[in-house]
Amino acid sequence: MPPAPPIDTPQCRHFGVCGGCSHLDVPINEQLHDKVRNLEALLRPLLGEIRLQYTEPQHTPVHFRTKLLYPVRQDHEGKATLGIYEPQSHVLVRVRECRTQDESLTALGVSAEHWLRALGLMPWNETTGKGFIRAFHARLCAGTGELLMGVVTRPGMFSQGKELAERLMTAAQSLPSAAERRITPVGVVRSISDRDGNFLLGDRNVPLIGRDYQEDRVDGLTFRLHFGSFYQIHRHSSTVLYKPALQMAGDVRGQRVVDGYGGVGTFGLRLAKAFAARVEIIEDNSIACVDALHNAKANGLPQVTVIEAKFAQAEFAPEMDLLLVDPPRSGLQADGVLRVIAAKPKRLLCVHCSADSLARDLEGLLAAGFKVAGMRLCDMFPHTDHVEVVTMLERRT
Numbered sequence: 001m002p003p004a005p006p007i008d009t010p011q012c013r014h015f016g017v018c019g020g021c022s023h024l025d026v027p028i029n030e031q032l033h034d035k036v037r038n039l040e041a042l043l044r045p046l047l048g049e050i051r052l053q054y055t056e057p058q059h060t061p062v063h064f065r066t067k068l069l070y071p072v073r074q075d076h077e078g079k080a081t082l083g084i085y086e087p088q089s090h091v092l093v094r095v096r097e098c099r100t101q102d103e104s105l106t107a108l109g110v111s112a113e114h115w116l117r118a119l120g121l122m123p124w125n126e127t128t129g130k131g132f133i134r135a136f137h138a139r140l141c142a143g144t145g146e147l148l149m150g151v152v153t154r155p156g157m158f159s160q161g162k163e164l165a166e167r168l169m170t171a172a173q174s175l176p177s178a179a180e181r182r183i184t185p186v187g188v189v190r191s192i193s194d195r196d197g198n199f200l201l202g203d204r205n206v207p208l209i210g211r212d213y214q215e216d217r218v219d220g221l222t223f224r225l226h227f228g229s230f231y232q233i234h235r236h237s238s239t240v241l242y243k244p245a246l247q248m249a250g251d252v253r254g255q256r257v258v259d260g261y262g263g264v265g266t267f268g269l270r271l272a273k274a275f276a277a278r279v280e281i282i283e284d285n286s287i288a289c290v291d292a293l294h295n296a297k298a299n300g301l302p303q304v305t306v307i308e309a310k311f312a313q314a315e316f317a318p319e320m321d322l323l324l325v326d327p328p329r330s331g332l333q334a335d336g337v338l339r340v341i342a343a344k345p346k347r348l349l350c351v352h353c354s355a356d357s358l359a360r361d362l363e364g365l366l367a368a369g370f371k372v373a374g375m376r377l378c379d380m381f382p383h384t385d386h387v388e389v390v391t392m393l394e395r396r397t
Contacts, residue, residue, distance in 0.1 A: 010062055010099040019087040021100050021383035024257045028060045035387055039377060042355055046362045047372055049304040056245075061382045063098075067233040068105040070095075072123045072130070078125050080116040082136055084108055090198070100383055102235070104175040104183055105138055108149075111171035112136045119160050119167075120212065124153075126198055132156070134193055135200040137227070141216035142235045145182050148214040149174055149188040152202050161190055165203045165208035180245050182241055187211035189217040189227040201228070205287075213291070219298050220267050226251055229288040230263045235378045241351075241378045242270060245390045247351050248374055252276040257320035258343070260311045260336075265292040265304065267324055267351075270300040276322075279303055284310045331357025337364040345374075348393040353380075355387050362391070369396050 008027070015024045023031050032054060040052055070082040073092050083092040094113070098106045115153040116123075116133060124131040137150035149168050151161075165188035172185035187210030191202030205212055205227050218238050225231050234240055245267070253275040259268035262281035272279045281296075281304065283289050289308045296304035307314055311325070312335035323345035327336060331354060340348060341364075348370060352358035362372070370393040380388040 008060065009058060011189065012097055014084075014093055014095060014097065017086055018084045018093040018095065018098075019089070020084045022087075022093075024383045024387060025264075026383075028057045028382060030193070031382065032057055032377075034386075035379070036377060037050060037393070039355055039387065039389065042359055043362070043375075046359065046366060047375065048373050052375050054379070057379070061236075062100070063102050064235045064382070065098075065101045065233050066105070066140045066142055067231075068101060068109055068136070068234050069200060070109055070112075070136045071198070072135055073121045073132045073312075074125060077124070077331055080113060080121060080133060082116070088172065100262055102193045104177070105140060107175055108138055108147075108168075112138075112149075112168060115164055115167040119164055121160060121164070121387055124269040126196065127268050129196075133160075134202075137191070137200075139214065139225075139227075139231065140183065141214050141225070143217040144215055145177075145184050146185055146214040146216070147175075147183050147185045148189065148211070148227055149185070150191050150205070151192055151208070152191045152200060152355075155192055155194055158190060161208045164188075165210075169209060176208055185210070186214050191227065219270060219273075221273060223264055223266065223269075224291050224294050224298070225264055226287045226291055229285065229291050232266065232380070237380065240380055241388060241390075242266070244376055244378055245349065245351060246270055246274065247326070248376065248390055248392045249322060249347075252316060252322060257322045257324065258282065258316055258320045258341075258345070260314070260323065260325040261327050262292060262306075263288050264328075265295045265306075267326060268292070268304060269299060269301060271322075271324070272296070272304050273299070277303060279305070280316050281306045282309060282311050282314045282316070284308065312336050314339070316343070318342065318344045320345050322349060325349070327349040327357070327361075329354045329357065332361045332364075333357075334364070337368075338360055340365065341368045344395070346395065350391040350393065352389050352391070353386065355389065358389055358391070365393060370394065371396050 083095045122131040135152040193202040268281040374392040378388045
């Protein structure tokens with residue numbers, strides 16, 4: 001495939017200091033070709049004659065991230081600062097512009113810092129064990145414009161929680177519209193973390209104002225997402241990931257499908273909508289399981305069932321037509337590979353967000369009798385080294 005003509009690179013005042021992206025100064029087609037070369041070099045012994053597929057970029061993606069996650073730390077005066085860490089550091093960059101994050105979320109982060117300071121709320125200090133606020137979250141649903149915010153705190157009384165939530169809702173109502181939809185703030189959640197260390201997600205979620213969930217609409221489906229449920233953060237994830245993956249899955253009409261690490265059903269419901277006869281979603285996050293069950297019912301997909309379990313220990317009948325697995329960055333690991341082998345799927349579709357974990361998992365799967373039938377790079381993380389790779393495997397006869 002001949003290289004595409006160079007595409008201009010965007011500029012950002014924080015680039016080179018902020019750890020949010022590392023390749024903003026490299027034309028996007030060069031970024032993609034570098035990822036392809038690195039993946040092929042890593043995986044060549046495992047791929048045989050299979051070539052890595054990808055789509056040549058036609059423009060530079062900007063402002064595609066629909067989730068903000070800022071740690072909160074003290075500045076030299078002890079006041080709250082929000083932003084993104086410098087690479088391999090706990091030094092915060094106070095983000096005032098960003099070429100990868102939705103512009104409205106960047107503006108919201110500035111407002112959140114202002115109100116944390118104005119209300120005198122103290123950041124958690126993991127060294128001294130003092131302070132209260134740990135992080136600020138916000139997620140925007142591109143299909144509906146719904147915005148859900150979250151403040152991560154230590155346990156204890158939060159007397160200013162309601163006022164902070166009201167201030168954040170007011171700030172969100174005046175944000176500029178997102179790329180496709182007018183922004184509609186639906187709620188602010190308090191996420192309570194009992195753990196020591198630098199954790200940016202809580203263990204218990206309590207609504208401070210409005211809802212503790214939001215809804216998105218995409219590909220003819222409606223998804224409900226509670227704070228704490230995983231959801232892809234690329235604005236165009238349907239085009240970049242889901243449609244290519246489902247094309248690799250092929251015609252699933254009348255087939256039995258298992259969706260491992262299924263989350264709120266983003267893959268499973270799409271497969272059910274494509275007329276799979278039965279879809280079992282395996283997920284160990286209880287909040288995501290509740291959302292997945294709700295989403296199946298709300299979309300009129302009675303063939304979908306949800307099993308709350310870790311994938312490696314989940315019980316489901318073997319020899320399904322298609323097993324789809326979308327594990328975390330650590331991959332399937334040894335116990336997940338063994339569970340796949342025991343399931344004896346006719347076809348296996350793997351979605352990996354780490355090249356190293358993909359290579360480790362493939363070694364185990366190929367040794368057990370699978371063969372790679374196709375592989376595609378889906379560039380969900382432009383301007384970084386991170387990759388998303390979809391691999392179709394079949395059992396050798």
